[in-house]
Amino acid sequence: MKSAVIVFPGSNCDRDAQTALRDVTGGEVVMQWHGDADMPDVDAIVVPGGFSYGDYLRCGAIAGNSPVMREVVKRAEMGVPVLGICNGFQVLTEVGLLPGVLMRNADLKFVCRDVFLRVETTTSPFTTQYTPGQVIKVPVAHHDGNYVTDADTLKLLQDQDRVAFRYVDATGARTPGANPNGAMDDIAGVLNEKRNVLGMMPHPERLIDQVLGGTDGRAMFESVLAAVA
């Protein structure tokens, strides 16, 4: 399996994403510079976390208009799995691949800690290697992760089983303290209608090795590998 990680000025989780992909898939990982729309054929694309363009204007707004993102949109429409993590999630909403928007955290603070997520669907190329309802521990690190969408879209996401992850406590229960940013319906990750694009605020690429505190992120990359094999 060959994959690509998009690199913007200000990306800072691109190397982690590269390591996660390389470790889990064993295949080549192309580091694709944002100004270069000439991307090789790849089986999966990761839009990584960070602060692309210093979050100028709005998080992800300038990155969303970079030459490579026009190509990423085309590939996504062709069915290539695209995973947007943190700032990558923000970029994917800005380009319209995913609905909604990530607003400033409800308490206005940058939040950097481990959170628990409940796997809400295993019907996607990113989640088959989890079990339905599984509770996993993954870190978040963001200032703008407060997922907001209109009521009609929220209903659509729920009805079409497109909420991939929700913030929960360690027991898997949805409690007010479990949601780190005020996101609507405790949403931590959403899928597009074709289910080949996932955006999420937490960082699965940071938990692929026991030495870093856990391996709950590995199954996501194993899922992608299984999906494209």
Add this chain to the structure above:
Amino acid sequence: MKAKIHITLKNGVLDPQGKAVQTALAGLGFTGVNDVRQGKFIELELTEADRAKAEAQVDDMCKKLLANTVIENYAIEIVEG
């Protein structure tokens, strides 16, 4: 020609920053503030000399980049000179 653009959050979209500003104002004794909404103000210097064309261009810019129309409204004012 200049364009002045006000970008504001749509009604119903929560504005935690505005709320924090309101609380800070109340802390300073300004208790008569019912609500605060925080937005952006952007000024553009344009080469276009035709007012209608300039307005159309700026409208397109707002839709494609300057505003996120999922949560934001924008108002454009074209100023001669």
